[in-house]
Structure formats: C-alpha cells, structure tokens
Amino acid sequence: MTAEKRVRSEPKPGEPVPDLLPDRPTLKSVADVAADCKACDLYKRGTQTVFGEGPKRATLMLVGEQPGDAEDLAGHPFVGPAGKLLDRALEQAGINREAVYVTNVVKHFKWEPRGKRRIHAKPNAGEISACRPWLETEIALIRPRALVCLGATAAQALLGKSFKVSKQRGEFVPSSLAPLVMATVHPSSILRAPDDESRRAEMDRFVADLKKIAKELPREPGRSERRQTSKIARE
Numbered sequence: 476m477t478a479e480k481r482v483r484s485e486p487k488p489g490e491p492v493p494d495l496l497p498d499r500p501t502l503k504s505v506a507d508v509a510a511d512c513k514a515c516d517l518y519k520r521g522t523q524t525v526f527g528e529g530p531k532r533a534t535l536m537l538v539g540e541q542p543g544d545a546e547d548l549a550g551h552p553f554v555g556p557a558g559k560l561l562d563r564a565l566e567q568a569g570i571n572r573e574a575v576y577v578t579n580v581v582k583h584f585k586w587e588p589r590g591k592r593r594i595h596a597k598p599n600a601g602e603i604s605a606c607r608p609w610l611e612t613e614i615a616l617i618r619p620r621a622l623v624c625l626g627a628t629a630a631q632a633l634l635g636k637s638f639k640v641s642k643q644r645g646e647f648v649p650s651s652l653a654p655l656v657m658a659t660v661h662p663s664s665i666l667r668a669p670d671d672e673s674r675r676a677e678m679d680r681f682v683a684d685l686k687k688i689a690k691e692l693p694r695e696p697g698r699s700e701r702r703q704t705s706k707i708a709r710e
C-alpha cells in the first residue's frame with residue numbers, strides 16, 4: 476500500500492517556522508518547506524530561500540549571516556566573492572569544503588537598492604529570531620562535532636548579544652550547540668581590508684582559526700586516498 480502523501484498548503488505570510496516543520500524532518504524535507512517560508516518579510520525582497528548545504532554527516536558546520544547578492548541569485552550559500560575567499564581559506568587550513576555543512580543565520584538576502592545595485596542590509600533581531608528554527612533544525616539533524624560562527628551576526632545570534640568577535644575570535648567557547656564551538660571573522664571583512672598587506676594578515680589569522688578547528692576534526696581522506704578506498708570497496 477502506498478502511503479498517502481500529505482498535501483501541505485503554501486505557508487501564509489507571518490506563519491512561524493515551527494508550524495511549517497515536518498513531523499519527521501530530513502535535510503531535504505526541511506529545505507523544501509523552507510523554500511516557501513514567509514515567516515518574516517524578507518521573502519518579499521529575496522529571489523529565493525538559500526538553505527544550508529553539505530553532507531548530512533558533516534563534522535563541521537559553518538554559519539554565516541545571510542546570503543549575499545550572488546547567493547540570492549544562485550540559491551546556494553557562500554558562492555559569491557566571500558564564498559570564494561572562504562574556499563581558499565578552508566583549503567589552506569586543510570579542510571575539504573565538500574565535507575562541511577555551510578549555512579546562514581538568515582536564509583533570505585536582505586538588501587537596499589542603491590542605483591542599480593542591491594546593497595547588503597543587516598538583518599534585524601525579529602528577522603533573525605523568525606528564521607532561527609531553520610538553523611536549529613539544521614544543527615539538530617547534522618549534530619556537527621564543531622560549529623564555527625562566521626562574523627558578529629552569527630556569533631551574537633548563537634553565542635549571545637555580548638559576544639565580541641574582535642576579542643574572542645579563535646577561542647573555543649562552551650556551548651550546547653556542539654562539542655566544539657568557535658567564532659571567527661566573516662570572510663567578507665577580509666575582502667574589505669583597506670590594502671593588500673592587511674588583507675594578507677587578516678587572511679592568515681582567519682586560516683589560523685580554521686586550522687585550530689581542523690586539528691580537532693577526524694581526518695578527511697584526500698582525493699587519491701578516496702579513489703583508493705572506493706577501488707578497494709569495488710574489489
């Protein structure tokens with residue numbers, strides 16, 4: 476007998492996230508429902524919901540602020556300039572991005588028009604709290620060994636309003652979110668550094684923070700080892 480499919484109507488504007496969550500959530504079913512989220516007004520401005528991405532078994536979760544212009548158009552987190560910098564930093568730290576779950580505190584792009592450009596606007600407390608159950612569900616499903624907040628918005632949303640990234644970056648902080656929790660700068664702050672020298676210095680510090688995390692994670696097999704392992708599995 477085929478199970479009858481539950482037909483869910485589109486969320487209404489203002490319908491809170493907990494009311495939308497499936498009874499037995501999976502990353503896919505939650506992302507599907509989040510695609511129609513109207514819990515705050517940001518859905519009116521964003522092109523689409525940009526949900527987190529990465530493997531279910533990821534041991535590391537990275538949490539940014541919100542999708543930017545490129546992410547809003549592509550529908551994937553951290554694929555624009557900040558994402559490219561993040562990719563380079565992860566590689567330098569010896570972390571395989573494909574093994575990481577990458578997400579944001581807010582899942583819609585908040586922006587203000589400036590001429591023809593869409594300029595990033597900071598999400599407010601109401602938008603962050605409306606969106607939070609999506610992030611909590613992602614954390615509950617992934618149960619990462621390590622969680623890293625990228626930038627002040629993510630750090631203050633998850634670690635408390637008084638958290639100062641400038642003072643506490645790179646430190647492991649006690650938290651119920653994961654066994655290892657740390658905050659560091661947002662990669663876009665490195666892109667905004669005033670000159671090449673400070674950009675290089677900021678990148679080095681960012682990579683050093685990520686290396687601290689990398690040391691605590693189970694070693695990911697390199698590409699050639701992965702090939703070797705799958706060859707053995709086939710034999």
Ligand code: URA
Binds near residue numbers: 540542543546558579
């Ligand atoms: N900045 C973020 O915080 N998240 C993204 O996905 C892209 C840029």
